[in-house]
Amino acid sequence: MKCRVIGMWGGFPKENGPCSGYLIEQDEFKVLLDCGSGVLTNVQKYVDLNNINHVLLSHYHYDHFSDIGAYLFSRLVNTKIGNTDEALHVYGPDDEEMKRRVEEIEYCEFSTIDKNSELHIGPFRFTFMRNNHPIETYSIKIESGHKKIVYTSDTSYTSKLIEFAADADLLIAESSLYDGMDGSASGHMTSSEAGMLAYQSKAKKVILTHLPHYGELEELLASALNEGNHAIELARPGVLIEL
Template sequence: MKLTILGCYAPYAPKEGACSGYLVQSDNLNIMLDCGHGSFAQLQKHINFRDLDALVVTHFHPDHYADIHAIRRAIAGALRIGTRKDPLVVYLPSIPAYPYNEINEWQDVFSIIPLEEAQLKDNNLGNLILNFFPTVHSLPTFGVIIRKNQTKFTYTSDTAWDNSIVQAASGSKLILAEASLLNADIAYTKKGHLTAKQAGLLGQKAQASRLILTHFWPEYNLNQLRIEAEVGFEGKVELAEMGKSYLIQ
């Protein structure tokens, strides 16, 4: 599997940046995880968007789903002129009712699968298995696990610390973990976020081989986040970088 960072900022992106968006590829499969502001344009630096197989929206905060409007229009146009044959498979939460109900009306473009249903089973996509788990955030949110054979990748989406997150991510080759906060701002974890130090502890307790931090507030010094994460994680902590790809193996 290959992970490419399309956007790693929140809740807004600095120039040249984009909000949460990640491309996971395996053989001929292209899966987009989240589609925050600007991420769809970034996607097109890496693939032809008409070749996208599935989109996962982990929750309905704009920095994770704002570009779904652009994706809807792009896929609709491709279907209309025949450069794409099938609607796009979209996994998303069915709560809150808005915007779910609006998006669920776009059935000509999207094949919608509610994450509340998808979390109960293995979801096969080519040679990959997708699983989803609830996180601890200010509205219904799901983390994502993608497996290829024995290789496991976990994306935390947005979450506060909880042992269930450690269990879900356990044994991952690579964890892409939100690290929204410096320790000095730990009070904000009650809004449903991790400090970088907690992200490091998550990587350690889940015995991950690699840990990549993401979901960066542009005002922060990212090296400070990395240093704080390294307190808890024995391995090397990496910072998500726009456009960079990481092999998961």
């Protein structure tokens, strides 16, 4: 499996720095996790949009899904001019308005996910855990063969994450807040909590994502590393992780 970070900023994008988006690949099969602001432009540096036919949305905050509307129109236009003949499949939490928006565009389909869902898409198996966040949000586990990627999406810390992420080959852990801040109300983790999750889950490689637009990110990284797992890095747009 491969994971390419398309974007990782929380809230809003930077210049040439998109919000959440991660391209998961194996044997030329591709799935996009989240499609936040700036993702659709930047993912095209690495892949033709017509070669991604499945998009999983963890939740419906703009920094995780705002580019999906443009993706729907891309599929409509590219199908009509003969560049693709496969529907764009969008998966996300149950929401009638989202289902309507997706399916009112030709050649696009919507399917719901919840904590009991198990999806088999190409070579991948997807399972989900409900997060602590102001709206319905899911952590996503992707497995193929003996490899495992876990993406926390947005959540405050909960011990349930430890079992869900246990022995992940790659843990993509949100780290929206600096050590000493309280993310319980906003539904986000601090850097030390992300580091604690990395250590207790025994993740083999960890990237910190959903990064804040303020403070010194090296301090964020240092406090995460201080929890004991030394295989932690900051996410960077375009970085490719091969498992």
